[in-house]
Amino acid sequence: xxxxxFPVLVYGQDWKPLSKGDCLQPEPFRDYRHCDFNGRDLxxxxxxxxxxxxxxxxxxxxxxxxxxxxxxxxxDLKWAMLTGCRASSADFTNADLFHTNLDDSxxxxxxFTKANLFGASLNGVTADRADFSHANLKDISMEESRLxxxxxxxxxMMRAVLIESDLSGSSFHQVVLTGAALxxxxxxxxxxxxxxxxxxxxxxxRFRGARLTGSRFVNARMQSxxxxxxxxxxxxxxKD
Numbered sequence: 001x002x003x004x005x006f007p008v009l010v011y012g013q014d015w016k017p018l019s020k021g022d023c024l025q026p027e028p029f030r031d032y033r034h035c036d037f038n039g040r041d042l043x044x045x046x047x048x049x050x051x052x053x054x055x056x057x058x059x060x061x062x063x064x065x066x067x068x069x070x071x072x073x074x075x076d077l078k079w080a081m082l083t084g085c086r087a088s089s090a091d092f093t094n095a096d097l098f099h100t101n102l103d104d105s106x107x108x109x110x111x112f113t114k115a116n117l118f119g120a121s122l123n124g125v126t127a128d129r130a131d132f133s134h135a136n137l138k139d140i141s142m143e144e145s146r147l148x149x150x151x152x153x154x155x156x157m158m159r160a161v162l163i164e165s166d167l168s169g170s171s172f173h174q175v176v177l178t179g180a181a182l183x184x185x186x187x188x189x190x191x192x193x194x195x196x197x198x199x200x201x202x203x204x205x206r207f208r209g210a211r212l213t214g215s216r217f218v219n220a221r222m223q224s225x226x227x228x229x230x231x232x233x234x235x236x237x238x239k240d
Contacts, residue, residue, distance in 0.1 A: 017031075018031040018051050019031065021035065021050065026042070026045055026047055026050075028049055028050060028066070030047075030051070031050070031051040032047070032051065032055055033055060037060050038057070038058045038060070039058065039059045039060065040057075040060050040061070041061045042062045043063050043064065044063070044064045044065065045062055045066070046065070047066060047067055047070050048066045048067070048069060049068070050067075050071070052070055052071060052072045053072065053075065054073075055072070055075050055076070057072075057080050058080065059079045059080060060077070060080045060081070061080075062082050062085060063081055063082070063083045063084055063085070064083075064084045064085065065085040066086050067085055067086065068086050068087060069088070069089045070090045070091070071090075071091045072090060072091060072095050073091050073093040074093075076096050077096060077097045077100045078096055078100065079098070079099050080100050083101055083103045084103075085102065085105045085106070086105070087102075087106065087107045087110055088108040088110065089108070089109045090107065090110045090111070091110075092110060092111060093111055093112070093113045094113070095115045095116070096116045097115055097116060097117045098116055098117075098119060098120070099118070099119040099120060099121075100117070100120045100121070102120065102122045103125070104124045104125065105122070105126075106125070107125055107126070107127045108128045108129060109129050109130060111130070112130065112132045112135050113131050113132075113133050114133075114135060115132075115135045116135070116136045117136060118137075118138050118139060119138070119139045120140050121140075122140065122142045123141055123142065123144060123145060125142070125147075126146045127145065127150060128146060129148075130150045132152045132155050134153070134154050134155065135155045135156075136156050138157070139159050140157065140161070141161045142160065142161065142162050143162070143163045143165060144163070144164045145165045146165070146166050147162075147165055147166060147170060148168050149168075149169040149170060150167070150171070153171055153172070153173040153174065153175070154173060154174045154175065155175050155176075156176050157175055158177070158179055159178070159180060160177060160180045160181070162185045163181050163182070164183070164185065165185050167186060167187050169190060170187075170191075171190070171191045172191065172193075172195045173193050173194055174195065175192070175194075175195045175196070177196060177197045178196055178197070178198045178199055178200070179199045180200045181200075181201050182200050182201060182203075183202075183204065183205065184203065184204050184205065185205050186206045187205065187206060188206055188210065189209045189210060190207070190211075191210070191211045192207075192210060192215045193211055193214055193215070194213070194214040195215045195216075196216050197216060198216055198218040199221075201220075201221045202223070203222075203224065204223065204226070205225045207226060207228075207230055208226055208227075208228045209231070210230050211230070211231040211232060212230050212231065212233045212234055212237070213231070214232075215234055216234060216236070217236055217237060218236065
């Protein structure tokens with residue numbers, strides 16, 4: 001009988017297969033694809049470097065968890081609580097994070113490509129160099145967060161709340177930000193090429209040195225925004 005062994009990168013180590021994890025007593029660097037964590041209380045659980053692809057984590061309570069380097073692509077995290085978690089370099093590609101709470105978490109270098117984050121809460125997060133490209137971020141709340149050098153290209157961010165967040169150096173190619181709350185946010189040196197910012201609230205928002213090629217600010221509500229040294233501003237921002 002042939003037994004398939006899946007090589008998995010253990011975070012910070014060489015390539016090797018992960019051992020099958022215990023669903024009742026989870027520990028780091030294990031394979032949990034056979035588990036169902038729906039509604040489980042997993043407070044402070046350490047799942048660092050673990051394989052959780054496609055796993056059901058709906059409504060799981062996981063405050064202060066460790067998901068660093070974990071693989072959660074296609075995982076179901078709807079309504080899960082991940083407040084205060086460490087999830088740097090975790091892979092959430094195509095995961096369902098509908099109304100998931102990630103407040104005060106560290107998600108530097110995490111991958112949310114094509115993930116569903118509709119209505120999710122990411123307030124106070126640290127997410128340097130995270131990838132949100134092609135993700136559904138409608139109605140997401142990302143207040144007072146550090147989101148520097150991130151990739152938001154072609155994300156859907158209608159009515160996103162980014163109040164007082166630092167988005168400097170991030171890329172927003174073809175992003176829909178219609179109706180977004182951008183008060184006191186920092187887009188310094190960000191690239192908003194082709195971004196749609198119609199109806200946004202822009203109060204003391206900083207766009208210093210940002211690229212605005214082909215962006216649109218139709219009906220944006222502006223109060224003292226900073227467009228110093230912007231590159232290629234659209235006509236509706238250029239005053240004679």
